[in-house]
Amino acid sequence: MLVVADTIPEILARPGRLVGFYGVPPREALKEAADRHGADLVDLDIDYGAPVSRVVPDAYCHIIRNCVDNAAALAPKLACIVAATGPEKCxxxxYAARLMRDRLEIEVIATVNAGSDATGPTLLSDATGPLKKRVVRIMRAIVEPLTVREEDEARASRVEPTVGFWGTPPHPIGLLDLFPDTTQVLGWTRCVEQGRPADMDLETFVPDGLPVVFFSQGFCQKAALARSLAERHRGMPVDVHDSVSAATRAKVEAFIRLACTGGTP
Amino acid sequence: MIFCDAGSSWCKVWETGEEAVRIVPTREMAAGSSRLDWGTGHTARGRSAHFENDLISLSRGALALVRDDDFTVLDLGSRDAKLVSFAGRRPVRLDWSVGCAAATGATLEMIGHFYRVDFASLAVGDEWTPVTCGTYALERIMDAFAAGERAEQAVARFVHGLARNAFDFAGRPATLHLSGGFTSNPAFLTALGRYCRVVPMGRTVPLVGLWAFAADEDPELGPVPAALRPG
Incomplete structure (x- = not known):
């Protein structure tokens, strides 16, 4: 079972030990670790407000910082960590897997997820509804697949998208609140839903004519893809480090507004 | 009806019927409790009956003032740089640089006072200091001054570097429509003019945008008033 919580104290207060994971490890690796320890799973990518551990520099990808800071804060409770260490992560x-092992002295199971041969459907990526909720659910589906009812609802809500969000789930996740319900999910997050997190062809897929915000986390190598794709598709690249500045917010708001009015300010 | 472009350092305020736009320090505007009918800019959001995003008001204002189909407008103020490029009179590139234009205008204003530099007569030469943000640039000027260089020379190199950075940020266009406080800095205009044709538009472009939105709601407001048009 996947732990759903907002804060570190909330997670620490739960009974029993936990298996931490980050990225998109193969589902069987997660299941094997959870079964072996009789533990629930906790996603270390998420911002639970963990104190800064200083294991990685401040000026560093905030997603990786979350993984390491969460692991440090939850260390007494973690039976092990299932780490994504292949091209599907970064x-x-x-490096985080090595640091966790050496500095936090936690058992780390390094995994590589090459993706399955069959490409899964993009139900939530193409559905209508609050973008943050859909992206969060896509990431939870790494552990808990969509129910039949959720799949049916997603299929039923499908409409023509008005704008696209390309990239990984951002930190802070609140960036997604700026987008309309008719936003199509693209890039790595879409790859995750399709079960192919290392598939760069899929990651660089952008529908013709769709106005897209190309997001990259500050200090992430995906910025190169984001910038290049934005140039090719007349989209807008945006990068965020630890907070959404007024300028970033205004840029995204303006881009979406212009996208929805066909370019008329 | 009060229109206000509330920037980080300066607010540009115009009330219908007034002959000219007033430039008021933001600290004074922020301290007051005045309500705005139409606002844009960093500090206007919470106290405007109608608020427009900075990039939207800049876009709308530029379209109202420029007749070209394809053009680029750069708003360079005290804190940051905002850019809109149009193709066929539709925005095709929006950008707002905080990090890479951080406080360049405020820094220039400060060093102008500090070293008593007259930007109207400052000679900008071939040399430039690479400028990515105000803080780094300030350090270089101080280093140069400490090493015995004349303040005017160091500041001129800074101004030239700023112009190069602005030109790069704008995508190196052949013609650049310039908005914001830098339009009243002759040394900067000269430096930027080395790289492209510069069309200075003054500090009222976002206000013109607000006027255009207000006129959508009340067509009787009529065309853009003379007080808001670039001099």
Whole structure:
């Protein structure tokens, strides 16, 4: 079972030990670790407001910082960590696995997720509804797949998208609140829903004519893809480090407004 | 009806019927409790009956003032740089740089006072200091001054570097429509003019945008008043 919580104290107050994970490890690796320890799973990518552990520099990808700071804060409770260390994550994920093992003295199971041969459907990516809720559910589906009812609802809500969000789930996740319900999910998050997190062809897929915000986390190598794709598709690149500045907010708001009015300010 | 572009350092305020736009320090505006009918800019959001995003008011104002189909407008103020490029009179590139234009205008204003530099007569030469943000640039000027360089020379290199950075940020257009406080800095205009044709538009472009939105709601407001048009 996946732990759903907002804060570190909330997670620490739960009975029993936990298996931490980050990125998109193969589902069987997560299940094997959880079964072995009789533990629930906790996603370390999420911002639970963990104190800064200083294991990684401040000027560093905030997603990786979340993984490491969460692991440090939850260390007494973690039976082990299932780490994504392959091309489906990044070098940051690979280095974090080593740092967690060496600095936090937690058992780390390094995994690589090459993706399944069959490409899964994009139900939530193409559905209508609050973007943050859909992205969060896509990431939870790493552990808990959509129910039949959720799948049916997603299919039924499908409409023509008005704008696209390309990239990983951002930190802070509140960036997604700026987008309309008719936002199509693209990039890595879409790859995750399709079960192919390392598929760069899928990651660089952008529908013709759709206005897209190309997001990259500050200090993430995906910025190169985001910038290049934005140039090719006349989209807008946006990067965020630890907070959404007034300028970033205004840029995204203006882009979405212009996208929805066909370019008329 | 009060229109206000509330920037980080300066507010541009115009009330219908007034002959000219007033430039008021933001600290004074922020301290007051005045309500705005139409507002844009960093500090206007919470006290405007109608608020427009800075990039939207800049876009709308530029479209009201420029007849070209394809053009680029750059608003360079005290804190940051905002950019809109149009193709066929539709925005195709929006950008707002805080990090890479951080406080350049405020820094220039400060060093102008500090070193008593007259930007109207400052000679900008071939040399430039790479400028990515105000803080780094300030450090370089101080280093140069400490090493015995004349303040005017160091500041001129800074102004030139700023112009290069602005030109790069704008995507190196052949013609650049310039909005914001830098339009009243002759040294900067000269420096930027080395790289492209510069069309200074003054500090009222976002106010013109607000006027255009107000006129959508009340067509009797008529065309853009002379007080808001670039001099």
């Amino acid at each position: 070098d940051g994920g690979r």
